[in-house]
Amino acid sequence: MNRERFALQARRLCKTHGAGSALVRAVDEVSLDMPAGQALAIMGPSGCGKSTLLHLLGGLERATAGALWLGGKRIDGLGERALARMRRRSVSFVFQAFHLMEELSAVQNVELPALLAGASPWAARRRADQLLDRVGLAKRARHLPSAMSGGERQRVAVARALVNEPLVLLADEPTGNLDSAATRTLLRLFEELRTAGQTLVIVTHDERIAALADRLITMRDGAFVDDLRMPAAPVGRRAGLLNLGG
Numbered sequence: 001m002n003r004e005r006f007a008l009q010a011r012r013l014c015k016t017h018g019a020g021s022a023l024v025r026a027v028d029e030v031s032l033d034m035p036a037g038q039a040l041a042i043m044g045p046s047g048c049g050k051s052t053l054l055h056l057l058g059g060l061e062r063a064t065a066g067a068l069w070l071g072g073k074r075i076d077g078l079g080e081r082a083l084a085r086m087r088r089r090s091v092s093f094v095f096q097a098f099h100l101m102e103e104l105s106a107v108q109n110v111e112l113p114a115l116l117a118g119a120s121p122w123a124a125r126r127r128a129d130q131l132l133d134r135v136g137l138a139k140r141a142r143h144l145p146s147a148m149s150g151g152e153r154q155r156v157a158v159a160r161a162l163v164n165e166p167l168v169l170l171a172d173e174p175t176g177n178l179d180s181a182a183t184r185t186l187l188r189l190f191e192e193l194r195t196a197g198q199t200l201v202i203v204t205h206d207e208r209i210a211a212l213a214d215r216l217i218t219m220r221d222g223a224f225v226d227d228l229r230m231p232a233a234p235v236g237r238r239a240g241l242l243n244l245g246g
């Protein structure tokens with residue numbers, strides 16, 4: 001099998017917590033082939049394992065069993081340092097709660113992962129400025145997160161997630177803390193990323209996010225119960241849903 005063309009592949013991935021009568025199968029034998037450039041939305045009731053799966057896919061948590069490939073490279077079984085290196089190079093996360101460094105300005109937050117990955121201060125700053133411009137926050141680059149709205153903070157978090165050009169961007173309920181205007185702005189941003197070919201996995205309760213995905217997986221009790229491929233060119237429908245058409 002040509003694994004290179006898949007951004008992510010999982011085979012019978014499992015994650016259990018506890019033991020005996022307290023055993024919880026948070027993720028129960030999940031298999032997934034996800035081509036590069038695909039935007040995948042994952043939905044399902046609270047506690048069905050969405051966040052756990054996202055953490056497994058991004059190497060934040062280790063699976064109890066199963067196999068996982070990121071960009072064609074097998075990553076389950078890697079040691080801590082190799083896994084951390086792989087994570088730094090290939091994935092990034094956007095969380096519901098933003099997780100920005102409050103004492104750093106927007107541009108400092110965005111450039112930080114680039115600096116940690118070894119970019120020169122000059123290159124990191126240039127890239128951070130470009131990304132803040134891309135997410136519509138060029139004028140807010142020197143502001144602290146505490147002086148920004150939730151929607152602005154989340155756009156900073158998306159810019160930060162993009163700074164090292166991840167193979168896969170994983171988002172866990174990115175609009176969960178946002179009002180509807182900020183949600184729309186963020187949806188438009190995700191739609192731009194999707195159009196630009198960014199591989200996306202988005203866990204969400206928001207059906208509008210599902211509308212922009214190429215594929216919608218529904219989970220229940222740790223397993224996939226539905227796997228829906230969206231039609232190839234639903235651009236008009238997307239534009240309507242996202243209010244992009246003016």
Ligand SMILES: Nc1ncnc2c1ncn2[C@@H]1O[C@H](COP(=O)(O)OP(=O)(O)OP(=O)(O)O)[C@@H](O)[C@H]1O
Nearest residue numbers: 017018024025026045046047048049050051052053
């Ligand atoms: N560290 C842990 N220890 C024990 N059980 C856990 C742990 N983390 C998650 N679980 C359990 O695993 C299951 C899946 O949790 P997970 O957070 O992945 O669900 P979710 O679908 O993301 O839920 P939500 O939509 O509410 O965020 C739940 O039953 C949860 O209680």
